[in-house]
Amino acid sequence: MLQGMAASSVPPLEPPRGRGAAENPANRFDRLRIERTDADLENLGWAAGLEGEDGEETEARVPTEYYRDTSRSIIAHNDSPDVGFTSSINPYRGCEHGCIYCYARPYHDYLGLSSGLDFETRIFVKTDAAALLRAELMKPSWQPTGLALSGVTDPYQPGERTFEVTRGCLQVLAEFRQPVGIISKNAMMLRDIDVLQELARYDAVHVSISITSLDEHVRRVMEPRTVTAERRFDAVKRLNEAGIPAGVMIAPIIPGLTDHEIPRLLERAGQAGAVTAGYTMLRLPHAVAPLFEAWLSRHFPDRKDKVLARIRDVRGGEITDYRFGSRMRGTGPFAELIADVFRKAKERAGIAGRGEPLSAASFRRPTKQPSLFDM
Numbered sequence: 001m002l003q004g005m006a007a008s009s010v011p012p013l014e015p016p017r018g019r020g021a022a023e024n025p026a027n028r029f030d031r032l033r034i035e036r037t038d039a040d041l042e043n044l045g046w047a048a049g050l051e052g053e054d055g056e057e058t059e060a061r062v063p064t065e066y067y068r069d070t071s072r073s074i075i076a077h078n079d080s081p082d083v084g085f086t087s088s089i090n091p092y093r094g095c096e097h098g099c100i101y102c103y104a105r106p107y108h109d110y111l112g113l114s115s116g117l118d119f120e121t122r123i124f125v126k127t128d129a130a131a132l133l134r135a136e137l138m139k140p141s142w143q144p145t146g147l148a149l150s151g152v153t154d155p156y157q158p159g160e161r162t163f164e165v166t167r168g169c170l171q172v173l174a175e176f177r178q179p180v181g182i183i184s185k186n187a188m189m190l191r192d193i194d195v196l197q198e199l200a201r202y203d204a205v206h207v208s209i210s211i212t213s214l215d216e217h218v219r220r221v222m223e224p225r226t227v228t229a230e231r232r233f234d235a236v237k238r239l240n241e242a243g244i245p246a247g248v249m250i251a252p253i254i255p256g257l258t259d260h261e262i263p264r265l266l267e268r269a270g271q272a273g274a275v276t277a278g279y280t281m282l283r284l285p286h287a288v289a290p291l292f293e294a295w296l297s298r299h300f301p302d303r304k305d306k307v308l309a310r311i312r313d314v315r316g317g318e319i320t321d322y323r324f325g326s327r328m329r330g331t332g333p334f335a336e337l338i339a340d341v342f343r344k345a346k347e348r349a350g351i352a353g354r355g356e357p358l359s360a361a362s363f364r365r366p367t368k369q370p371s372l373f374d375m
Helices: 036-044 105-111 117-121 129-138 163-178 187-200 216-222 228-239 259-271 288-299 306-316 333-348
Strands: 065-068 075-077 086-090 122-125 145-148 178-185 205-211 246-253 277-281
Touching: 086 122, 105 117, 117 122, 117 178, 145 163, 145 205, 163 187, 163 205, 178 187, 178 259, 187 205, 205 228, 216 288, 216 306, 228 246, 228 259, 259 277, 288 306, 306 333
Parallel strands: 065 122, 086 145, 145 178, 178 205, 205 246, 246 277
Antiparallel strands: 075 086
């Protein structure tokens, strides 16, 4: 639907209400781009200070647009040594959570769009995901290795309340008893406790809730459409109480901005009953780096130089590091200090290890319809 569209570029502005990025940088694959005029921005409702009907200024808004994704396969494969899975399911492309640091933003470049506002306002929905997943799991060639849900964008972003693509995929996974690991920043997965419990009966599910900061100001400007940290810890608690093993991921740790919160975050995770805890270091691939720097200038100008210096400390003097083996944790003395702080805080919180491995022992291919759950 959007094939051939050139990505747009806008002047540096305050981000529209509820958005992480204020910019739409040019797509790195496109030679042509559109420079929007002030009139274009006003027509979009983008520019701050537009007058409402009552004569008062209104906040800038950019609506979310959803597009049907017509992909003909749903399981993606990778051979990265840095992640704990080789196969994953991504029900959505783009993510309305709007996390400014999201390493997945550059994937929108492949769609002819921008890593900036386009990534969080133009969402592609794989409406056929459950049917495609069923077909792939039915193939004799499929080996029930663990799947990740999801490896790129959040499976429980706001649109999931309407589209229920993730729930449909989980219903198929439960029918096949296919092991799956889930990671999300959203407490919405509590809606799916019934399906998750079915998977847990066969040791076929593990959930990780991603948490970055206890500071509500930081969360609101950094992850504008996510739920609060308290709601995430509550989700960890309720999932474990329901028999669904759940842990936390402090992801990403932002040197110079959120690294000091590691002990308190892990203390809260332990209190919530987290069975596992892990972390990743901030990654700034491609257009994410200038987007993040512009975000620092808007929201934390007094800390910008310190944060960028600390990022370079853990990235060998560069703003990012693409190398396998170091890109997820960083290198150097400051990265080692963060790893040591994390390890000791995890021990104090009583979070023992990595949790039990997922089991594929009960995997089956159903021979009749309908499934265990109504689709």
